[in-house]
Amino acid sequence: MVKVLIIQAHAHIEGSLSLTVAQEFVQAYQKAHPQDQIIMRDLYTQTGVPPLNDVTMRAWQKQKFDEELSAEEAQLLTQHEEWLTEFMTADKYVFVNPMYNHFLPAEMKQYLDLTAVAHKTFKYTNKGSVGLLHNKKMLHIQAAGSEYHISGKWGIVKFLFRKLFRIPSKESCALMDLGSLYLKSMMKFYGIKDVDALYIEGVDAKREQRDTILNQALEEARLKAQTF
Template identity: 40%
Template structure:
């Protein structure tokens, strides 16, 4: 039995969001293909996410100097404890399904905050004489992303940093990232919106079946 995290970062209702609609189809298909797996859904817009702020930097600095955890302030304790909890949950999981829209060429800020919480040296990666090494080998991830315009080709091809960033940071941590499920052009080609969605739903079903096999 594998443990799976379904992680979404979109404040819209599911029926109003292409990424969440396709993501749900991906997840439903996965459940059918691997009913024995344990799935936990995380909506980052309804999750307490600590930011890397003065409290966190202060706590990290104190701990690096060898100060006792109990000497941290209440806010420092709360924030670094929760970040470690999120990282531990991520480490204990076998597969990850990320679902996001493309916002201003990148990922939503709450997804970035989540990534910052799980990228902890000594837990999900380590520094060596040869450079940083990811500690999450053997784990798998997939990204479902909706783009209003077309970024896979044409003038905007070099401006997409959402899927590229997420794939890069997960690879950095040692996670094997399969092909992303991309929905693009629905806002640009409004008259083709349903066809674009239908095509993405079919790709999601096929990709989910493969994702469930590993």
């Protein structure tokens, strides 16, 4: 059975564009692939992502030297292992989030830190790190108030040209979406090469076009669900 893991990093608010589009994608995917299993991992639950804190570091140190763990340490490491296993055993990933200050929400970054484990999702070799997750695919659904990806490669060229000659401009481009670049980089680090994205952009810059932008994204979600 194919497992599709939906990793959602978004506050529970009504009218969210990324959540609305993600829900449409899931419904369309289930209809097109009724035999597949959908797993929801909400990073904004009350417990949140298992932390990488002092307790975690102390527990890993004890584990390394086969020392006895406290109840708190054992419970935390169990949570880490459960979340990591869930990630590793999935076949497809759908990351859902809003853009926060040109990056991902902190919870999403913490989730990626949790899943970046040597000898599990990647390994070190004398030629550098090698990803261990193969034959998997990823879709990134992200909403942003401005437009970053609509202009495509030409937008990047214009952005670099303006930077080179110090020409002032308020236009954005894909290079300013650091979160998307980071997420794709991490997927490549894990060995996941089949990556795609669905961006819902410009709803703040073009408020009068909000419904149009949303409807276009919903249609794109339905189309992507057919072949994902």
